[in-house]
Amino acid sequence: MTSDKSEPPTFDTSVAHQARVYDYVLGGKDNYAADRAAAAAALKIYPELAFSMRANRAFLGRAVRYLAGEAGMRQFLDIGTGIPTAGNTHQVAQGIAPETRVVYVDYDPIVLAHARALLTSNDTGATDYIHADLRDTSAILGQAAGLLDFTKPVAVTLLAILHAIPDADDPHGIVATLMDAVPPGSYLSISHAASDLLGRETVDNLDDVAGRMWQQQFTYRNREQVARFFAGTELVAPGLVRVEEWRPDPGTSEAATSAVWCAVGRKR
Numbered sequence: 495m496t497s498d499k500s501e502p503p504t505f506d507t508s509v510a511h512q513a514r515v516y517d518y519v520l521g522g523k524d525n526y527a528a529d530r531a532a533a534a535a536a537l538k539i540y541p542e543l544a545f546s547m548r549a550n551r552a553f554l555g556r557a558v559r560y561l562a563g564e565a566g567m568r569q570f571l572d573i574g575t576g577i578p579t580a581g582n583t584h585q586v587a588q589g590i591a592p593e594t595r596v597v598y599v600d601y602d603p604i605v606l607a608h609a610r611a612l613l614t615s616n617d618t619g620a621t622d623y624i625h626a627d628l629r630d631t632s633a634i635l636g637q638a639a640g641l642l643d644f645t646k647p648v649a650v651t652l653l654a655i656l657h658a659i660p661d662a663d664d665p666h667g668i669v670a671t672l673m674d675a676v677p678p679g680s681y682l683s684i685s686h687a688a689s690d691l692l693g694r695e696t697v698d699n700l701d702d703v704a705g706r707m708w709q710q711q712f713t714y715r716n717r718e719q720v721a722r723f724f725a726g727t728e729l730v731a732p733g734l735v736r737v738e739e740w741r742p743d744p745g746t747s748e749a750a751t752s753a754v755w756c757a758v759g760r761k762r
């Protein structure tokens with residue numbers, strides 16, 4: 495286990511990684527015994543974690559569909575990409591607008607190892623992958639400018655990543671720096687583990703499991719703290735809601751409730 499859990503993860507299969515636990519719960523194959531054990535320990539404390547993760551991934555699909563469709567976005571900066579799985583951002587967006595350009599960013603070596611699967615753009619669009627820490631906004635913005643035109647609107651997506659940034663690293667400042675770099679008419683999309691949907695005891699017990707078994711530690715935030723990320727944007731309806739409540743596909747209903755807040759905002 496690393497001593498500083500805010501450092502970028504190293505490739506260590508003996509301790510759980512956020513990307514690999516998420517992969518496991520979503521039914522992927524890129525995970526190890528430590529990831530499965532950490533998932534089992536967390537699920538024992540909070541059984542709806544599996545639903546929360548699946549609902550988060552489904553939100554990614556609907557949000558990107560909205561952004562590429564109704565909102566007309568043709569450029570995406572997707573930070574905290576995760577291990578490629580079905581329905582990655584470029585596949586969803588290019589399914590609607592083939593010319594879409596997507597830059598992916600993640601700091602986990604396991605994601606880097608699978609990045610080729612993200613570079614399968616069609617011929618009209620383009621994708622790129624940047625191995626970087628979200629906290630290094632100047633590296634991200636500098637490299638992303640190789641593919642994205644920052645004088646035109648960009649959809650910035652930060653899905654299930656900001657709870658891996660402790661308050662000491664100023665997550666609100668990081669989001670503000672990213673949104674300052676894109677013009678009005680750009681979009682910000684966030685999903686975030688919700689302290690106020692979990693309860694104090696559950697959060698404490700999950701913190702304890704992360705402390706013992708995970709390479710990362712998480713900072714769960716409440717609705718007001720998540721809402722503050724969207725300063726300077728106009729929230730798209732239905733506003734800030736649980737992930738499964740954000741523009742659900744017609745005819746679908748959910749058997750459980752998640753503990754993940756989300757919203758999509760348009761920069762003024």
Ligand SMILES: C[S@@+](CC[C@H](N)C(=O)[O-])C[C@H]1O[C@@H](n2cnc3c(N)ncnc32)[C@H](O)[C@@H]1O
Nearest residue numbers: 513516574575576600601602627628653654658
């Ligand atoms: C739970 S996955 C989410 C994947 C995808 N965004 C989704 O919502 O389906 C979170 C990802 O964020 C990445 N991540 C966490 N902290 C990060 C940081 N400081 N910089 C870059 N990536 C980070 C992890 O490595 C992991 O791949």
